[in-house]
Every structure is written in C-alpha cells, then in structure tokens.
Amino acid sequence: MMSIIEPIDRDVAVGQGLGDILGICEELGVSDELFPRILGHAPGYAEAICDAMYQAHALGNVDHKLKEIIRIQLARTAHDPYFANLRSKRAIGAGLDEDRIDAGSGDFENDPQFSAAEKWALRYSYLMYRQPEKIDQAFYDEGKEHFTEAQIMELGGMIALHYGMQVFMRTMQAGPMRGPQS
Amino acid sequence: MRSASAKRNGLTEELIDEGIDHYRESTAFTEAEKAALEYSELMQFSPEKIDHAFYDRLRKHFTEAEIVELGAFIGFNVGYHTFFRTLDFYPMFSPDGRLVSQEESARIYGTRPVSHLHGALARAVAEAGQQSEEGAG
Numbered sequence: 001m002m003s004i005i006e007p008i009d010r011d012v013a014v015g016q017g018l019g020d021i022l023g024i025c026e027e028l029g030v031s032d033e034l035f036p037r038i039l040g041h042a043p044g045y046a047e048a049i050c051d052a053m054y055q056a057h058a059l060g061n062v063d064h065k066l067k068e069i070i071r072i073q074l075a076r077t078a079h080d081p082y083f084a085n086l087r088s089k090r091a092i093g094a095g096l097d098e099d100r101i102d103a104g105s106g107d108f109e110n111d112p113q114f115s116a117a118e119k120w121a122l123r124y125s126y127l128m129y130r131q132p133e134k135i136d137q138a139f140y141d142e143g144k145e146h147f148t149e150a151q152i153m154e155l156g157g158m159i160a161l162h163y164g165m166q167v168f169m170r171t172m173q174a175g176p177m178r179g180p181q182s
Numbered sequence: 183m184r185s186a187s188a189k190r191n192g193l194t195e196e197l198i199d200e201g202i203d204h205y206r207e208s209t210a211f212t213e214a215e216k217a218a219l220e221y222s223e224l225m226q227f228s229p230e231k232i233d234h235a236f237y238d239r240l241r242k243h244f245t246e247a248e249i250v251e252l253g254a255f256i257g258f259n260v261g262y263h264t265f266f267r268t269l270d271f272y273p274m275f276s277p278d279g280r281l282v283s284q285e286e287s288a289r290i291y292g293t294r295p296v297s298h299l300h301g302a303l304a305r306a307v308a309e310a311g312q313q314s315e316e317g318a319g
Contacts, residue, residue, distance in 0.1 A: 078229075156269075
C-alpha cells in the first residue's frame with residue numbers, strides 16, 4: 001500500500017485532465033505522481049493545488065535552490081517523510097547537494113556557506129511554524145534589506161502552501177514512489 | 183472574516199463557537215460533522231493521531247473524494263493562517279458590514295482571534311456610534 005488514501009490510477013488522472021501536472025512531476029521530481037494522484041480523488045483540487053505549488057516552488061524571482069532547501073527544512077519540521085525525501089531535479093542539476101540541504105536544516109545561522117539573505121530566508125521558514133510571534137515588523141524590515149516585497153510574498157506564500165500540504169501528506173503515511181537518485 | 187455564503191445558509195456565530203470549543207459534546211452537529219471537526223483540530227495540533235483508524239472512521243461518513251477535499255482544505259488553512267498572522271493585517275469590513283480602516287479593524291477584532299460574541303460585535307456598534315456622533319458634531 002502506498003498511502004492511507006490510495007492514489008487514483010494514472011490513466012484516470014490523465015483522463016481527468018491532470019496530464020500536464022503529471023508531466024511536471026516527471027520533469028521536476030517535486031512532487032512525484034503520488035501526490036496529485038491522491039488529490040485526484042478531488043480533481044479540481046489536484047489541478048489547482050499542484051499548479052500553485054509548482055508556481056511557488058519552481059517559478060518566481062527567488063533562487064530555486066534556496067526554495068528547495070526551505071521546502072525540505074519545512075517538511076522535516078512537519079515530520080512528513082514524503083515531501084522531505086523528494087528532491088528537485090532542477091535544483092540538484094544546478095549544484096544543490098545533500099550537505100547543503102542538511103546545513104539549511106541545521107545551524108544555518110552560523111554557517112558561512114549561506115549569505116545574509118539566505119540566512120534570513122531560512123530563518124523565516126524555520127520560525128514560521130515554531131515561533132511565528134518572532135516574525136514581526138522588525139523581522140520583515142530586515143528581510144527588505146535583502147529581498148523585494150514581491151520576493152518576500154513569494155517566499156511566504158511558498159512556505160505556507162508547501163507546509164500545509166506537508167502536514168496533510170504526513171497523515172497519509174506515504175513515502176516517495178522512487179528511491180534516491182533513481 | 184466570515185463567508186457570506188455560509189452565513190446566508192444559516193451559519194451563526196454561536197454555531198461557529200460551538201464547532202470550535204464544544205463540538206465533541208454538542209448536539210448541534212452530526213457524527214459526520216464531528217469527525218470533520220476533529221480532523222481539522224488534529225491536523226493543526228496533533229497530526230500524529232491521524233492514523234489508519236482515524237481515516238477508517240472518516241470513511242464511515244465521507245467518500246475518499248470528500249476526505250481528500252477536507253484534508254487538503256484543512257492543510258491549506260493550517261499553512262496560510264500562520265503566514266497571514268505574521269503580516270499583521272485585519273479584515274476590511276467590521277462584523278456589522280462597514281468598510282473600516284486597518285486601525286479601526288484592529289480595535290474591533292483585537293490582536294488575538296477570539297469569538298465575535300466576546301466583544302467584536304459590541305465594539306463594532308460602539309465604533310459606528312462614535313463616528314456617527316462625530317459626524318453630527
């Protein structure tokens with residue numbers, strides 16, 4: 001069994017108009033097909049949510065590799081083994097490695113490999129679901145020294161959407177469809 | 183903020199409060215509604231308790247399509263409301279339907295989300311009355 005809610009068949013998903021979403025899954029690797037095929041029980045949700053997650057994670061004006069580190073940090077916070085073990089093929093192809101991913105979930109504040117902007121973004125996601133009361137006016141003012149307001153909204157929206165779906169997928173007790181680097 | 187559609191269909195502040203604070207012992211909700219409310223509560227506060235047995239309970243009341251719809255909707259809200267909290271903004275309209283400034287909205291609703299029955303409605307009426315008096319003066 002793949003997950004508590006069984007995914008719909010691939011052919012059914014394609015028949016529901018989710019072919020483009022499944023194509024993105026194959027191309028990017030985040031998510032794999034399991035997530036849209038679970039959401040495919042409610043096809044309108046599958047298309048809207050998967051598209052929004054792709055827009056937030058893989059498009060926009062913030063470095064995709066940084067957003068990939070943030071996405072995995074969030075999934076570890078959510079205790080979701082499914083999203084935490086998926087990797088963006090684009091980010092890996094652009095040089096992101098497991099050491100840097102782990103560093104983003106570790107003592108990133110004192111890690112010289114991250115710029116001040118990257119540290120702020122990593123702190124933003126780290127605090128969001130642990131100590132949101134610390135994300136105040138002063139915190140956003142510091143963020144504006146490194147990012148435009150559009151970029152901050154891009155980061156905040158991505159953090160919120162991906163974390164929310166990670167919390168949901170945690171309850172599915174699912175794992176990735178494929179092993180690492182396969 | 184409230185859904186105008188839900189209110190038109192009979193949702194009241196009393197039922198909202200009941201669904202948040204006392205749904206388990208309430209007679210206002212069906213067993214299906216109670217299961218959905220528990221799903222939401224656990225997703226936010228104790229997701230580790232949402233296991234096979236819990237989903238089997240949900241299946242007694244909902245189809246898998248409905249469960250996925252509920253789960254994704256709840257997850258979406260769990261994610262976004264914390265983000266929105268950090269942005270420190272308030273509804274554009276008061277509980278009595280007036281377009282209000284962010285400052286007035288903050289005074290009416292307060293900085294912590296609580297029942298509208300615990301002050302927000304009364305504060306909205308008071309603010310409207312004060313503005314009416316100032317306008318007349």
